[in-house]
Amino acid sequence: MLTVNPVDRIQGKIKVPGDKSISHRAVMLASIAKGKSTIEGFLPGEDCLSTVECCRGLGVEIRREGTSLEVDGKGLDGLREPENLLDAGNSGTTMRLLSGILAGQPFLSVITGDGSLRKRPMARIANPLRQMGAKIDGRADGKLAPLIIRGGSLTAIDYTLPVPSAQVKSAVLLAGLYASGETIVREEFLSRDHTERMLQFFGGNLERRAGSVILRKSELFGQPVKVPGDISSAAFFMAAAAAMPGAHLIIEDVGLNPTRTGIIDVLREMGASIQIDNLYSSGGEDIGRVIIEGRKLRGITITKEIMPRLIDEVPVIAAIAALAEGTMRITGAEELKVKESNRIAAMVTELNKLGIQAEELEDGMEITGSGKISGGLVESYGDHRIAMAMAICGLFAEGPVKIQNSECIAVSFPGFEKTLAAITV
Ligand SMILES: O=C(O)C1=C[C@@H](OP(=O)(O)O)[C@@H](O)[C@H](O)C1
Numbered sequence: 347m348l349t350v351n352p353v354d355r356i357q358g359k360i361k362v363p364g365d366k367s368i369s370h371r372a373v374m375l376a377s378i379a380k381g382k383s384t385i386e387g388f389l390p391g392e393d394c395l396s397t398v399e400c401c402r403g404l405g406v407e408i409r410r411e412g413t414s415l416e417v418d419g420k421g422l423d424g425l426r427e428p429e430n431l432l433d434a435g436n437s438g439t440t441m442r443l444l445s446g447i448l449a450g451q452p453f454l455s456v457i458t459g460d461g462s463l464r465k466r467p468m469a470r471i472a473n474p475l476r477q478m479g480a481k482i483d484g485r486a487d488g489k490l491a492p493l494i495i496r497g498g499s500l501t502a503i504d505y506t507l508p509v510p511s512a513q514v515k516s517a518v519l520l521a522g523l524y525a526s527g528e529t530i531v532r533e534e535f536l537s538r539d540h541t542e543r544m545l546q547f548f549g550g551n552l553e554r555r556a557g558s559v560i561l562r563k564s565e566l567f568g569q570p571v572k573v574p575g576d577i578s579s580a581a582f583f584m585a586a587a588a589a590m591p592g593a594h595l596i597i598e599d600v601g602l603n604p605t606r607t608g609i610i611d612v613l614r615e616m617g618a619s620i621q622i623d624n625l626y627s628s629g630g631e632d633i634g635r636v637i638i639e640g641r642k643l644r645g646i647t648i649t650k651e652i653m654p655r656l657i658d659e660v661p662v663i664a665a666i667a668a669l670a671e672g673t674m675r676i677t678g679a680e681e682l683k684v685k686e687s688n689r690i691a692a693m694v695t696e697l698n699k700l701g702i703q704a705e706e707l708e709d710g711m712e713i714t715g716s717g718k719i720s721g722g723l724v725e726s727y728g729d730h731r732i733a734m735a736m737a738i739c740g741l742f743a744e745g746p747v748k749i750q751n752s753e754c755i756a757v758s759f760p761g762f763e764k765t766l767a768a769i770t771v
């Protein structure tokens with residue numbers, strides 16, 4: 347159980363661990379590239395370690411020392427049939443992206459995960475991968491894991507995403523590496539594009555147009571990858587600092603890919619002071635320093651267009667909405683219901699426990715700020731983002747906030763507690 351006590355000030359200069367999305371992709375692409383890749387700044391969170399173990403299960407040699415990895419790539423056709431189940435743990439990204447690669451393999455794989463992942467929707471990847479020619483079965487006719495995938499010779503498809511999801515887009519693109527013809531993926535609002543950027547960095551034949559990506563069968567080549575800090579992890583501290591008048595926080599080397607910076611746009615619209623400098627780019631990703639000054643914020647309305655650039659940050663926005671003036675209305679966020687927990691129900695229930703007025707909407711939630719948060723006992727639902735969002739409430743509360751089942755934080759942010767202690771007075 348994590349106990350977070352109220353603080354007077356937030357200040358300091360920090361770095362956050364490596365980006366989760368980029369760490370997953372680096373390991374997967376390095377595994378199917380020709381030759382050696384190195385990965386620096388890898389996130390040693392449980393989710394990305396699940397990806398490493400799955401790739402090892404497919405015969406890839408991966409050496410890890412802390413946040414540095416060396417991967418001996420097998421080339422597109424060098425993976426071998428896993429002798430045992432592949433375990434994606436709590437990680438949707440591992441299961442869905444890896445399924446795209448498994449769909450292209452001439453062997454049988456069975457991929458499973460923990461109790462939360464086994465409840466999450468998998469038809470969204472099984473359908474397009476079947477259309478490409480893979481045989482996929484699973485519980486509830488392939489809607490739920492464990493998934494049984496017999497890959498093989500694939501044919502490209504032209505696919506319009508029925509749900510806004512970078513994981514589905516990535517699964518189809520990764521399968522497209524093995525498919526004859528041009529794989530096209532279309533989406534209404536651009537979701538995180540790390541797969542596209544990294545495929546290009548590894549030499550993939552990929553073209554980008556407004557609203558679509560086109561990939562042709564191509565060989566990948568090992569590369570040195572530098573993983574930026576995860577903006578989704580930084581978001582917890584950015585939001586906390588932004589909402590605390592007098593706070594001053596600097597976060598170095600944060601990934602600032604425009605498909606991930608919805609949190610900065612939202613905080614600024616709420617009235618936050620956020621500056622960005624020291625910009626550079628590496629491996630096709632934008633990286634920079636974020637400087638936040640605390641102020642009194644105001645509630646705003648968020649709609650579906652921004653959601654793909656914001657999705658994992660909604661819990662922490664909901665948390666600080668309690669401190670903002672007026673009402674915060676979050677809409678177009680149905681996807682939150684199928685994450686590690688139902689994040690709409692979870693946040694509303696737990697915020698209510700701390701005396702915050704919050705209500706579920708069909709596609710989101712509404713929170714009315716009163717500037718007041720009570721201390722109390724809350725639940726994480728085994729969901730790392732809920733646990734950390736509730737921890738941020740604790741910084742502003744009238745008494746300690748105790749978070750049950752907080753060990754799940756290690757899924758995406760090992761060292762969260764230490765960083766929190768380092769910036770609070
Ligand atoms: O592609 C990725 O790395 C991710 C995509 C998002 O999921 P969806 O694709 O389900 O929206 C996000 O919530 C998840 O944390 C990571």
Ligand SMILES: C=C(OP(=O)(O)O)C(=O)O
Pocket residue numbers: 393436437438439440658685686731758
């Ligand atoms: C939804 C998340 O991850 P995943 O889908 O990979 O489990 C997340 O990290 O918030």
